Amino acid sequence: DTAVSQTPKYLVTQMGNDKSIKCEQNLGHDTMYWYKQDSKKFLKIMFSYNNKELIINETVPNRFSPKSPDKAHLNLHINSLELGDSAVYFCASSQDLTPGNTIYFGEGSWLTVV
Amino acid sequence: AQSVSQHNHHVILSEAASLELGCNYSYGGTVNLFWYVQYPGQHLQLLLKYFSGDPLVKGIKGFEAEFIKSKFSFNLRKPSVQWSDTAEYFCAVNPNTNAGKSTFGDGTTLTVKP
Numbered sequence: 001d002t003a004v005s006q007t008p009k010y011l012v013t014q015m016g017n018d019k020s021i022k023c024e025q026n027l028g029h030d031t032m033y034w035y036k037q038d039s040k041k042f043l044k045i046m047f048s049y050n051n052k053e054l055i056i057n058e059t060v061p062n063r064f065s066p067k068s069p070d071k072a073h074l075n076l077h078i079n080s081l082e083l084g085d086s087a088v089y090f091c092a093s094s095q096d097l098t099p100g101n102t103i104y105f106g107e108g109s110w111l112t113v114v
Numbered sequence: 115a116q117s118v119s120q121h122n123h124h125v126i127l128s129e130a131a132s133l134e135l136g137c138n139y140s141y142g143g144t145v146n147l148f149w150y151v152q153y154p155g156q157h158l159q160l161l162l163k164y165f166s167g168d169p170l171v172k173g174i175k176g177f178e179a180e181f182i183k184s185k186f187s188f189n190l191r192k193p194s195v196q197w198s199d200t201a202e203y204f205c206a207v208n209p210n211t212n213a214g215k216s217t218f219g220d221g222t223t224l225t226v227k228p
Contacts, residue, residue, distance in 0.1 A: 042218075043218040056214055097214040099208045099212070100146040102163065103150075105150075108157065
């Protein structure tokens with residue numbers, strides 16, 4: 001069973017479009033995240049939710065809007081896509097906000113904006 | 115804000131060679147330190163972590179890392195690598211005062227030649 005699953009895995013779209021990436025975790029964790037990995041492999045946190053509440057929002061353009069309908073799901077919606085949004089987006093979860101907790105990652109969603 | 119630096123971006127070794135990947139972080143307080151690995155086509159997964167106690171930490175598949183507080187380092191080691199160790203390796207730090215916010219290094223690509 002996949003612990004953290006995200007869809008779609010690959011997404012190619014045109015500039016200006018709106019797209020969503022869905023994420024679900026079946027680990028019973030309280031905390032979920034979205035990370036962005038750019039072409040240089042730099043992995044940077046975008047958002048963190050704990051029990052459906054936004055905890056971290058890292059200077060991300062407001063075209064990016066996360067939504068957590070329940071603590072097992074954290075979806076990412078992106079409006080007006082730009083070329084610079086092309087990246088791999090990783091969903092992740094951890095038991096809770098305790099700093100030493102392991103982060104469990106999904107397999108990533110490869111977004112290409114053309 | 116914390117930061118993580120991985121000195122080796124691409125390491126190429128022959129099987130049975132010894133491995134050491136460097137990781138330094140900048141943060142003055144108490145931290146939790148992690149190494150994650152991403153095998154080809156798979157998601158990031160935890161290799162090992164340090165949060166307290168013995169600064170020499172042992173992880174899966176024969177990997178270990180040593181936390182040297184005075185050097186702000188958490189280098190990853192393996193005495194004898196195998197072809198199956200070919201992967202991306204990411205160091206991460208999560209300070210005790212910054213719940214839910216792990217900072218990752220930009221990764222090291224390890225290629226092990228059979």
